[in-house]
Amino acid sequence: MSDPAPDLADPVELARYKAELRHVAAGTRQLGFLLAGLGILTAILRGTVMPxxxxxxxxxxxVTALGLMLIGIVRRARYHLGRMRGL
Known part of the structure; x- marks a missing residue:
């Protein structure tokens, strides 16, 4: 059985749900940010130290970082929709 949809009008439940939502696909999004930073650093180093x-x-x-971030966003949005429906 799944959890019922959270009552977002209740400040305590809203805070609990925000904390829960922060963990959905967190690893995917963090890896995306890491790869984006690495890509930017590589672009800078390519122009200066490693031509x-x-x-x-x-x-x-x-581009890989962008894809991972989009996957994380979609997974989080789908999770949110499912939770609001009580699935």
């Missing part, structure tokens, strides 16, 4: 590094490396890191 021989292919342009594709920072681009792949940043």
């Amino acid at each position: 021989g590094l292919p342009e594709l490396v920072p681009l792949v890191l940043i």
Whole structure:
């Protein structure tokens, strides 16, 4: 049996639900942020210290990061919709 939808009008339940929602797909989103930072750092280093590094490396890191963040956002939104429906 699943949990009933939280009462978002109740401040205590709202705070509890926000904490619960923060944990949904947190690893996916954090990995996305990490890869985005690594991609930006790689792009900066490519322009200064490592000019021989292919342009594709920072681009792949940043595009992968964007994909992971979008996956995390979609998973969190689907979880929220399911919880509001009491699923």
